[in-house]
Structures are given as C-alpha cells and as structure tokens.
Amino acid sequence: MSKIKVAIQGTRASFHEEAAFKYFGQEIETVECETFKHTCEALKKNEADYVVMAIENSIAGSLLPNYTLLHDYHFPIVGEVYLSIQLHLLALPGIKLDQIRSVESHPIALRQCADYLEEHPLFKVTEGMDTASCAKKIADNKLTDTAAVANQLAAKLYGLDIIERRIETNKKNYTRFLILSKEKTENPKANKATLLFQTDNSIGSLARVLTFFSEEQINMSKIQSMPVVGKRNEYDFYVDIEWKKQNNYDAAIRKTLKHTINFNILGEYIKNDKI
Missing domain, CATH: 3.40.190.10 (Periplasmic binding protein-like II)
Incomplete structure (x- = not known):
C-alpha cells in the first residue's frame, strides 16, 4: 500500500x-x-x-x-x-557553546529568538531558507563554528546535538x-468552516453579515480581509466559524448567501486546536 x-x-x-x-x-x-x-x-x-x-x-x-x-x-x-513552536540551538556533536561563531535560521525563527541572540552579541546571525535546511547545512558541511535554530526533529534527523534548549522568547x-x-470530502462531524466572500460598500454591510452568525449561535474565531486585486475599496473576507448544531450553521449560511457577493465555502472540517 x-x-x-x-x-x-x-x-x-x-x-x-x-x-x-x-x-x-x-x-x-x-x-x-x-x-x-x-x-x-x-x-x-x-x-x-x-x-x-x-x-x-x-x-x-x-x-x-x-x-x-x-x-x-x-x-x-x-x-x-x-x-x-519550540526552538533550540543545534550544533555538531561535541561542539560547545563557546565554539559557536555563527547562527543561522529562517528569519522569523531568528526574530522569535531575538532576546537570546541579544545576549550573545558576538554571534554572526545569518538568515536561511528554513530552519531545517540550516540544520542540514551544518551536518552536510561539518561546520564546527556554526549553530542552527531549529526544532528537535531536525536535531534527530540530521544528527545534531541540542546545546541550548527552548531559546524562543515567547514560550507559548x-x-x-x-x-x-484536491477533492472535497463530506465530513458529518465537521464543526468548523472557512468562508470567503465579499460585501457591497453600503453602510453596515459587513456588520449585517456577522450578525447572522451571532443570531444562529455561531462563533466567529477569525476574520481576515484582503484587497480585491485591481478594485479600489473592495475586499475579500476570509472568516473562520465554529458551531455546535448543524441546523444553526445551515441557517447562518442561507442568510449569508443572500447578503454577500462571490460567496465560497473553502472548507468544512473538524476543529483541531490542541497544541
């Protein structure tokens, strides 16, 4: 198989x-x-x-x-x-912290470890394509003076030691x-969806749509707006919603359809927010 x-x-x-x-x-x-x-x-x-x-x-x-x-x-x-997101400082086996001269990682990972890096001003900090590729580079090239900021999985796969654990600034x-x-699948246990739609430019048009969710006991967990390419003052709205009763969700969708433009359900799936 x-x-x-x-x-x-x-x-x-x-x-x-x-x-x-x-x-x-x-x-x-x-x-x-x-x-x-x-x-x-x-x-x-x-x-x-x-x-x-x-x-x-x-x-x-x-x-x-x-x-x-x-x-x-x-x-x-x-x-x-x-x-x-747990970030560690990785190096070749046997390498000590005082041997490190350069630290490499993805730019976002480096920013997430800014406090730690500021405590080591002699490190030359270099941005890479992603956290794992920087770890792989150290292993492939046997770099004895370079460390990568990456996860525990990268240390295991590329045979590196973790010389400093949990160096990210925010532990949460x-x-x-x-x-x-590629294919849409029906999930009878779905309790979360991502919607995509536009509204007209009339006063309160978006607020009216969001009220439909509240009326039907639907929790809106996120809304993200993106400009419609080539159209001034027009926006796509990406909305994540969650529900406990299917009939409430169905009713909210029927109401929303009547008051939006280019409405799409990008996905219906099971809420999975355990970290």
Whole structure:
C-alpha cells in the first residue's frame, strides 16, 4: 500500500513536516517544496495527495500570501492542526557553546529568538531558507563554528546535538496549519468552516453579515480581509466559524448567501486546536 504524499514548504524536519506528522502520523511521504506556491502546484499536478500550509502564527500573525493561494487555487480545506513552536540551538556533536561563531535560521525563527541572540552579541546571525535546511547545512558541511535554530526533529534527523534548549522568547508561541486536498470530502462531524466572500460598500454591510452568525449561535474565531486585486475599496473576507448544531450553521449560511457577493465555502472540517 502506497504512503500518503504530503507537500510541505521547506526541507524535511521543518515545522511543516512536524505538523504533517502530527496530523497524519509518521507513515507518510513528505514532498519537499521550495515555496508555498510550489506545494499547491504539487497538489495540482497529483505529485501530492495533501498540502500542509501554515496560515497564522501567534507572534508573526497571518501569512497573507497564503490567503492569496487559498483564493487562487480553491483547494478544499479538509483539516487543521496547531503546533507549539519550540526552538533550540543545534550544533555538531561535541561542539560547545563557546565554539559557536555563527547562527543561522529562517528569519522569523531568528526574530522569535531575538532576546537570546541579544545576549550573545558576538554571534554572526545569518538568515536561511528554513530552519531545517540550516540544520542540514551544518551536518552536510561539518561546520564546527556554526549553530542552527531549529526544532528537535531536525536535531534527530540530521544528527545534531541540542546545546541550548527552548531559546524562543515567547514560550507559548504556536502556528496554525491548514490541510488542503484536491477533492472535497463530506465530513458529518465537521464543526468548523472557512468562508470567503465579499460585501457591497453600503453602510453596515459587513456588520449585517456577522450578525447572522451571532443570531444562529455561531462563533466567529477569525476574520481576515484582503484587497480585491485591481478594485479600489473592495475586499475579500476570509472568516473562520465554529458551531455546535448543524441546523444553526445551515441557517447562518442561507442568510449569508443572500447578503454577500462571490460567496465560497473553502472548507468544512473538524476543529483541531490542541497544541
């Protein structure tokens, strides 16, 4: 039986692969992609069965370019997974902290460790493509004076030691990932959805739509606006909603349809916010 193929942005042992393992389990084949757009292309070309795509981080905020990919590719969202972002300082086995002269990682990971790096002003800090690729570079090139900021999975895969643990500034940092598929699947246990729509420019048009959710006991967990390309003062609204009773959700959708433009349900799935 062939393994499920999951497209990830970055190198093996990146946080995207860790999120894929958390959602699907260890028995998968990850398809490494240089960019998020490449992950969508891999799914489009049937080179992958699913995409794991980061959509927001509790510190860095929403990944706005990925909302554009959701809009452009319209792949159904079939799930979500939250991952605690724990960052460590990795180096070759036997290397001590006082031997480190250079630290490399993804720019966001470096920013998330800013306090620690400020405590070591002699480190030369260099940005890399992703956390795991920086760890792999150290292992491949036997760099004895360089450390990577990455996760425990990268240390294990590339044979590196963790010389400083949990160096991230905010210990409650997490990232939310979406699971995208090429085919929409009906899930009778779905209790969360991501909607995409526009409203007209009349006064209170968006507020009116949001009131429908409240009237039907629907919890709106997130709203993200993105400008409509080439149209001034027009916006796409991406809204995450959660419900306990299916009939409330159905009623809210019927009301929303009548008062929105270009309405789409990007996915209905099971809420999965355990970190």
